Amino acid sequence: MTFSPAETARETTPDIGVAARAERLKRVPDxxxxxxxxxxxxxxxxxANPRIFWSDFxxxxxxxxxxxAVAIVAAPLWLQLVAAAVSILALYRAGGFIHEVTHMKHSSVPGFRFGFNAVIGVPLLVPSYMYEGIHNLHHSRTRYGTDxxxxxxxxALMKPWTLPVFILVSILAPLALLFRNAVLAPLSLFxxxxxxxxxxxxxxxxxxxxFRRRPAxxxxxxxxxxxxxxxxxxxxxxxxxxxxxIIPLNAFLIFLAIVSAVAVLNQIRTLVAHLWENDGEPLSVTAQFLDSVNVPPPGLxxxxxxxVGLRYHALHHLLPSVPYHALGEAHRRLSAELAPDSAYHNASYKGLPGLAYRLAKSTMVRGA
Structure with missing residues (x-):
């Protein structure tokens, strides 16, 4: 028995049980x-609009x-905390452009890959080669959701303890990247x-x-x-x-803490970018879309x-080459044009708390 995309999306609710949802997902036609x-x-x-890219980034x-800098040198604790919060959110946004670097036609925004790596990629220890050649595999029709x-x-199909571990490992990301670049990379040459x-x-x-990466x-x-x-x-x-x-230890620790917080924030965002309900089988394009998440306006x-367009993550899986600044317009057009029973409307969610609760509930049921 098969289901229409709209029927399957309507029935894919937390009340069914994650195992049943995983089975239904595999039978979603395009x-x-x-x-x-x-x-x-x-x-x-x-x-892509170069003016938007460069000015935003x-x-x-x-x-x-x-x-x-304010977080490092400011004396009052409250000012340090406010500055740190601003730094985390701003560097997180700037770092998000690694996603655009991976998808963009580089001739459309000349020099942007170099600019990203010079300003953010290298200083924050995430040069774009660590995403280029990797992320595009996630968009492969036959690879999505497989091993x-x-x-x-x-x-959603794993044990409850996997979620806190998934987030906690990101705290150590800056130290791991420092060790990788300062120690492992030079030694590996010999x-x-x-x-x-x-x-x-x-x-x-x-x-x-x-996953094992192949040499470029x-x-x-x-x-x-x-x-x-x-x-x-x-x-x-x-x-x-x-x-x-030469570099004060306090300044270095604040830098590490802020970069670590950026990594944790990105990991939390990753946690709700998909529903994570595929058990390893290849899915139709529509099923991949329904296993992904849009969080469109009016939420701020x-x-x-x-x-950087990540609130339209499900739509991005349908339009991977559309630049981030155009996804909002694409969503508005599709929302207005497609019928209420279209599968398109079933990939939109209100916000992070509801998505996190859904995922946690799925793991609790699975782990019971």
């Missing part, structure tokens, strides 16, 4: 009317670093088995521990080499500065915790 409308109504939205980075997807775990391990296991922003080739390999080299030099210089006293908070 909503051809929705996919046709997506293609027809968004044809003019695929071009550079302002976010400037605000983030300025607030970081070959680097960015998917069936979290130890081939270690190099293979570094490439396969420690060169990608992934959440699937079973051609231009991707050249980008990888120069970015990794600069990131290693930066990491070694940063640690040397701390150990020699998603603009902070899901910036």
């Amino acid at each position: 909503d051809k009317a929705m996919l046709r409308a997506v293609a027809e109504l968004t044809r003019d939205l695929g071009t 550079l302002f976010s980075a400037f605000l983030g670093y300025a607030a970081l 070959q997807d680097p960015e998917y775990l069936p979290l 130890i081939p088995p270690l190099r293979r391990l570094v490439v396969e296991r420690y060169s990608g922003l992934v959440i699937n521990p079973a 080739e051609g231009e991707a390999r050249r980008n990888w080499i120069w970015q990794e080299t600069v990131a290693s030099i930066w990491s070694i210089a940063l640690l040397t500065g701390v150990f020699t006293g 908070l998603p603009a902070l915790w899901a910036p």
